[in-house]
Amino acid sequence: MIGIVIPACNEEAHLKACLNAIQKAIDFVKNQNIHIQTLVVLDSCQDQSKQITQQMNIPFIECQVQNVGIARDLGVRALIEQGAQWIACTDADSCVYENWLLEQIKLQPIDAICGVVQISDWGRLSPETQMHYLEHYQDRMGHHHIHGANLSFSAEAYLKVGGFEAIQCHEDIRLVQRLKAFDLKIIWSNQVRVNTSSRLNARAPEGFSQFLIDLENKNIMTSKQES
Template structure:
């Protein structure tokens, strides 16, 4: 069974569409868990209408803490993680199931496409993420983003879950996981994600941030310590 975990904080503009896209795949998704870090808007109210479990705790003040808290409550043997502004495609649940039916697969991910941006930003977003995945997998330091990634639960627990960092906890965990087993990058496991950060900060700033962050993670094992919050 797949348990989907979504960390949230003040995501009332996005969470409903995310949860509706997940609920369309109940054939594969056994439960949907929202871990909220103390929203002051209508996020929790909306989540309670569409999710199976809604955990509210102001101490869940980072995506990693929210994901770990949700994972601790999950009953499924596969843990899938998305963000509140993520929309999964109609084959997403099936793609995860197929990926983990393969022998030795411990984690899986898929492409990410923006859904609310200009053509230029879409091209830049797709190119940069696809390039990142291809290069890191070639170098055997796989970097999967937390907005679209799945792990076997027993393996996730063995690794200790997402590290307690402000940023890049998803990249650090996937790098660690890559040392122990097989990963799958499935085109069928694609998602749409909001380009609000690209619109707010610009593609140039984002690309520079990603480059410097990747280099620091690869060579020092630590991410950058600052990333502006965008709602």
């Protein structure tokens, strides 16, 4: 069984597209004879995220922690209890590629897979920010990027290293660091792909959105100094 975990905190603007993309990825591997279970973890939602999840008939659990590390961990452990042997994580503002699950299946057996993200819309950001981002992002096999929006692992490996920490940011990085410390096998693949938003209202301090904000602000300051 494969479990898919999506933490969501007030994600009504993106959640439906996220869940539709996941369903397409599930349909893409329907001939693999693998049971796949999706679980949304609704964390402190005050918008229509719960109603969207219910309307789409997607299982969910709720918590009031405002902490992505705790939310991810709750979802992962709930799915492991249901029998999931492999866990695939993404984010509610992201859309997985149609072959997202297939590429993970093809890489088995493995302890963990770190995939890549592609920004779906650069309209909120300056051309300079886009250029600087693309210059440094390693969209290749053997990259070393870590994204909670595209991180998967075996249940055995997750439990062995203690799971996601109860922190508001970098829970994905800390998990991969522990996987490496235990000398577990990680594949860094650009074939496992996710489109993510370029929103500038960061949910997590120092998360991906904050990284884009900081990069944009740096380019604005540089532009002002040069003018």
